Amino acid sequence: MLVEEIMTPKDRLIFISQMATIRDALQIMKRNKVRSLVVEKSSKNGAYGLLTFKNILQSIVAEDGDIDLLNVYDIASNPAVSVSGKLDIKYAARMMVSNSIKRLLVIDNNEILGILTMTDILGILMDTAEI
Numbered sequence: 001m002l003v004e005e006i007m008t009p010k011d012r013l014i015f016i017s018q019m020a021t022i023r024d025a026l027q028i029m030k031r032n033k034v035r036s037l038v039v040e041k042s043s044k045n046g047a048y049g050l051l052t053f054k055n056i057l058q059s060i061v062a063e064d065g066d067i068d069l070l071n072v073y074d075i076a077s078n079p080a081v082s083v084s085g086k087l088d089i090k091y092a093a094r095m096m097v098s099n100s101i102k103r104l105l106v107i108d109n110n111e112i113l114g115i116l117t118m119t120d121i122l123g124i125l126m127d128t129a130e131i
Helices: 024-033 052-061 088-096 118-126
Strands: 034-041 049-052 103-108 113-115
Touching: 024 034, 024 052, 034 113, 049 052, 049 103, 088 103, 088 118, 113 118
Parallel strands: none
Antiparallel strands: 034 049, 103 113
8 A cells, every 4th residue: 555545635734834933833733623734845946844733842841932933944844754655655654653753744756745644544554454
């Protein structure tokens, strides 16, 4: 099975500008009931980033950051860890487990196709498991 077969497609992702404040990001996350946002590329040849609750928690709580003074580009993972949509899901899963990553952007030719999460993978496992 390929990553592109189980990923969450691009049209269901929520994007945010690198220049947005962390307060803006938190409001978007709350409104859309998501735990991560895809950070837009700064240029055609730039890299996509990923902003997660973990990034925010580390920067705000652990380091006494201010949600109004920090911008997305200050704390987002950029470039985000990514895989090709044509990759076999088992390799993506190994990568996630061995690096303690919960989300991978799916990118081909420097264009985003979607996101692969642990939840996507577990969903497939639960659907195929005989209970």
